Amino acid sequence: FPFLLDHAEEDIPFLNGTVTLSKGTEILSFNRYVTINPYSPPKDIPLGPNGENNAVYCPRRFLKYSNDDKKNVVGVELPPHNSCSFLAFGHGIRSCVGKVYVDAALALTMASLIRSFDMKLAPNHGPIGRIFTLANIPDTDIRVSLLPR
Numbered sequence: 001f002p003f004l005l006d007h008a009e010e011d012i013p014f015l016n017g018t019v020t021l022s023k024g025t026e027i028l029s030f031n032r033y034v035t036i037n038p039y040s041p042p043k044d045i046p047l048g049p050n051g052e053n054n055a056v057y058c059p060r061r062f063l064k065y066s067n068d069d070k071k072n073v074v075g076v077e078l079p080p081h082n083s084c085s086f087l088a089f090g091h092g093i094r095s096c097v098g099k100v101y102v103d104a105a106l107a108l109t110m111a112s113l114i115r116s117f118d119m120k121l122a123p124n125h126g127p128i129g130r131i132f133t134l135a136n137i138p139d140t141d142i143r144v145s146l147l148p149r
Helices: 099-116
Strands: 003-007 012-014 019-021 026-030 063-065 073-076 117-121 144-148
Antiparallel strands (some): 003 026, 012 019, 063 073, 117 144
16 A cells, blocks of 8 residues: 655644644655655655755645645645646556546545544554655554544
């Protein structure tokens, strides 16, 4: 299953400050765009919040803020579906006919899981690192506990 690993480097407020992601929280970003080769990234992606260029791993570049001070995250802004910035499903006449279905199914599945369960790393889980290949993969098995809400 495609995902990216990251962690919050500082407290990140969401939804006008009603929810806060605490500093150090591990983040699993389920994403169809993980098949990007990190050594040859596309050239038309935005700069990161601290001016990181497109060759630097920085998923925060797609966060959408409520104002210019970069303090209150209100959503995620990905390239449009007709953009060829990322080619995980191809582009043009030979693109995958199921990409819209996959996006909808993934969003529905994740929304259902997040709504129904609290997700935490299993007790005594060690740190998670990355192996940089065509798609970033974890360097260890990830064990997650799903606790009913």
